Amino acid sequence: MCGRFSMSIDSDDLQTALALGQMPADWKRRYNIAPSQPVAAARDAESKQVEWLQWGLVPFWAKDPTIGSQLINARSETAFEKPSFKYAFRKRRCLILADGFYEWQKSAGKSSRPFFFSMRSGEPFAFAGLWEFWQPKDQPGEALSTCTILTTAANETVAPIHERMPVILRKDTMWDWLLETNQTALVSMLHPAPADWLRAWEVSRVVNDARQDTPECAAPLPGGRE
Numbered sequence: 001m002c003g004r005f006s007m008s009i010d011s012d013d014l015q016t017a018l019a020l021g022q023m024p025a026d027w028k029r030r031y032n033i034a035p036s037q038p039v040a041a042a043r044d045a046e047s048k049q050v051e052w053l054q055w056g057l058v059p060f061w062a063k064d065p066t067i068g069s070q071l072i073n074a075r076s077e078t079a080f081e082k083p084s085f086k087y088a089f090r091k092r093r094c095l096i097l098a099d100g101f102y103e104w105q106k107s108a109g110k111s112s113r114p115f116f117f118s119m120r121s122g123e124p125f126a127f128a129g130l131w132e133f134w135q136p137k138d139q140p141g142e143a144l145s146t147c148t149i150l151t152t153a154a155n156e157t158v159a160p161i162h163e164r165m166p167v168i169l170r171k172d173t174m175w176d177w178l179l180e181t182n183q184t185a186l187v188s189m190l191h192p193a194p195a196d197w198l199r200a201w202e203v204s205r206v207v208n209d210a211r212q213d214t215p216e217c218a219a220p221l222p223g224g225r226e
Contacts, residue, residue: 002166005101021048032217034210035072040097045178057148058134076150076190088130095126103162126174128167156195168193
């Protein structure tokens with residue numbers, strides 16, 4: 001799964017690196033993005049505008065938006081057929097922008113150990129995502145735009161830490177995720193990133209606390225594994 005990630009690049013640098021359109025005026029660097037928080041996403045391949053979506057997908061048919069806390073990730077192998085995701089898979093795909101993500105390694109009898117993963121090149125990238133627009137029937141003015149991150153089997157870099165990883169799209173292919181309409185072609189994009197794209201290191205357990213959002217979250221742990 002993907003339960004935390006980072007977007008620690010300035011707005012102008014990210015815009016240039018990924019050839020993005022208009023950026024949010026209230027942009028700030030993030031080092032420990034957690035579920036239910038706003039994430040930077042692009043939904044339109046023409047304008048390439050970046051906007052805020054709430055992390056945790058709330059299907060349009062949901063009676064209660066709290067379901068979003070259970071839908072922060074969607075398995076790419078089945079998302080196109082699951083009731084919570086299939087409509088978004090067809091019509092409402094998005095790119096969720098990041099420059100790193102965290103996974104936790106479970107150890108028998110010990111606390112899980114967090115690791116940070118980023119591109120060896122240092123470049124930002126996008127997670128393949130889905131988004132939904134939800135509006136309660138009795139409160140027509142209270143609209144909510146939410147999203148989920150698609151996951152896939154871990155590659156050789158991530159597998160020693162966790163069995164799943166987010167689907168990563170680089171600049172040269174990421175807009176295809178929004179433009180493609182054929183389901184078979186879309187599913188074919190949802191594979192693990194090549195192992196040599198990524199680097200990883202152990203980080204402090206300070207990242208476990210969603211209230212912590214400082215560079216320390218992604219800093220290598222002294223004496224930790226790489």
